[in-house]
Amino acid sequence: MNILLRCSQFPTSSLRLSPQIFTNSKQNFTTKARNVNLTRNMKRVERRNAAYLLRHSTWKGLVEIYEIAKPHKKWIFMGTSFMILSSGIFLIIPRILGKLIDQYGNERTADANSEISIKFAHFFKEHPIALIGLLAAGAVATAAKVYCLQIAGLYIVGGLRKAVYSSVLKQDMGFFDKNIVGEISSRHAADTVIVGYSVSTSLKDGVRAVLVGFGSIAAMLMTSLELSTVSFLTAPIVLSIFRMFGKVQQQCTWQLQEVVSEVNQMAVERMAQAKTVRMLSAEQQSIDEYSKKNELVVEISKTEALAKGSLIGSFQFTAYSAFSSILFYGSHLVSEERITYGELSSFCLYAVMAAASLSNISGFYNEVMKGLGASSRLLELKNSQPAMTLDSGIQKTQLERAIHFEDVSFSYPGRLKTLQNLTFDIPRGKITAIIGPSGGGKSSIASLMLRLYDPDSGRITVDGIDMKDINPTAWRRSIGTVGQEPVLFTCSIRDNILMGAEHPNRISQNELEQAAMLANALDFITSFENGFDTMVGENGCKLSGGQKQRIAIARALISKPKILILDEATSALDATSDYLVRMTIDNLLKYHDLTVLVIAHRLATMQQADQVVFVNRGKIEGQGSFDEMMKIQSSIVEQEALKRGIPINEQMSRVRTSF
C-alpha cells in the first residue's frame, strides 16, 4: 500500500488554467510614463519590424516567388498583354486629342501624312463614335488586365500560403517548442496578406505605372522640349518631399502593423479565454491593458496622419506650381507660335499622367520592398528543414515483440535533463503503467514512444529496429493516443472522430458507431439532435469534459490500433463523467492483444497493469508487477513522508480516500 502514499503526492492538474499572464496594470498611467512607454515600444517595434523587413528585403525572394508563380503564367501573360494594350491606347489618346483640337482651328498643322496621330485625328474627326469605341476598348482591356492579374496574384499567394502551412505542419516538435505559435500564425496570416498585396500591386499597378510613366515622359519630350525642361525642374523638389515624408509615413505604417497585431492578438486571446478571464475577475484588467495598447496605436497613427497630410499637401503645392508654370510658359510659347494649342493640351495631359505614374511608382516600390521583406520571413518558414522528416523510413506498423528503451536520455530545448538513462520494455499485448509524481517525465516517455522527439542519447527500438529508422507517420498511425486533456477541433463530432483515421472516407457509419460505442460515447452522441453532425464548438466548448474525453477515445479507436497510449485524465470531471471515462478505459484494458502504455493516476488502472514503472525526476526508480512495486516503493515513500514531517498512517488514509 506504500505506493499509494507516493501517488497521493501527484498534484492532479485538475484546474489547469491557461497560463495567462495578466500583468499588473492597475498603477496610474501618467503622461510621463506613457511617453517613456511609447518611445520604448516604438523603438522595439522599429527594431522588430521596419528594420527587419527592410534588412530582409532581398531580391532573392523574387526568384522563389517566380517559382511559385510559374504554374500560373497563363494568367500573368494574358494580364500583361491586356496591360500593354490598355496602356498603349491611353498613351496615344492625349496626342490624338491634341491634334483633334488643332484640326478645329486655323492653327498651323503638320502635313497630314507626316504623323500617324494626325491621320488618326482626321479619322476621329470624321467618325467621333470611333473615338468613344477606342476609349471603351481601352477600358475593357484595363478591366481584363485587372481581372487576370488579380487572379494570378491570388494563385501566387494561395500557393505561398499553402507551401508555408505545409512546411510548418511538417516541422519537428522542437520547432514548436522554440517558436511561439501565435507569431507563426501571425506571419502566416499577416505576412501573406502583405505579400499578396505587394504581388497584386506590382503586377497590376506597378508595371503599368512604369510603362505609362516612361511612355508619358517620352511623349512630353516629343511634344515640346522646352516645356519638358520647365516641368522637369520641379522633379528634384517633388522627389525630396517624397523621400522626407514618405520615409516617416512608411515607418509609422510598419509600427502600426506591429502594434495593431499585438492588440489583436491580445484581444483574441482574452476573448477566446473568456471563461478564465471571468474566473479571475480580470475583465477590467484586460480592458485597461487593451486601452493602453490602443493609446499607442493612436499615438503612432497621429504621426502617420501628420506625415501623410504633409506629403499630400506638399505634393499638391508642387504639382499645382508645376502646372501653373507649364500653363504660363506654354501660353507664351503658343503666342509665339512655337507650339499649338493642341500640343499644349496634349502636353498637360501627359504631364498629369507622368505625375500620377511617378507617384504610383514610389508607392509600388514601397509595396514591393515591404512584400519582399514579408516574403523573406515566409520563405524562411517555407524552407525551414525539419530535423525529423515525416514520411521516410521503414514502414513499421505492427509490434511483434516489444518496444525497448535502452539507456535513453532526453531533454527539451533549453531544459536540463528531462529523462535520464531509462531502460525498460513495453512488451507486446501487455499493459505497462507509468506512474510517478507530476513533472517526473511520464508524458515525455509517451512523446518519445510516439517519436515526437528523438532521444539525446541511448535508443528506442521496435522489435530490434531503431526507431530513428522507422517511418514516423506510419508508426504514429498504428498507435491510438488519448491525451490527459483532450483536444477537439472546431468541427462536428463525426469529423473529430474521423481525424484519427488514415482514410476518413473509407470509414462506414457502422465503424464510426462501433468506435463511439467502445468509447462509451454513442449514447450521448445519439441523444443530440444532430447526432454525429453536432458541432462541438471551439475546442469542444459545447461538450462536457467527460464527453470530450470519450470523443477523444473514439478518435483513438477509429483506426483499430493495436497499440494504445492513454494519459489518464486528472481533470475535475463530474462524478458521472468521471465514472464513464474510467469504465471506458477499464474496458479497453481488458482487450486482448492490445499493447498499452498508460500513464496511470488511479489505483484500479495500476492494478490492471502487467507491469508498473515508477518515474521520478526523469529516472526510473522502480519497476515490476503491481505487488512487487508496492514492496519496493515502501522505503522511498517513507523517506518522503518523513522529510515532510507527515505521519505515514495519516498519508495512507488520505491516499486511500482519493482513489
Ligand SMILES: Nc1ncnc2c1ncn2[C@@H]1O[C@H](COP(=O)(O)OP(=O)(O)OP(=O)(O)O)[C@@H](O)[C@H]1O
Ligand atoms: N515542451 C516542453 N518544453 C520544455 N519542457 C517541457 C516540455 N514539456 C514538458 N516539459 C518539462 O519536462 C518535465 C517533464 O514533463 P512531463 O510532462 O513529461 O511530466 P509528467 O510526469 O507527465 O507530469 P504530469 O503528471 O503533471 O502531466 C517537466 O519539468 C516539464 O516542465
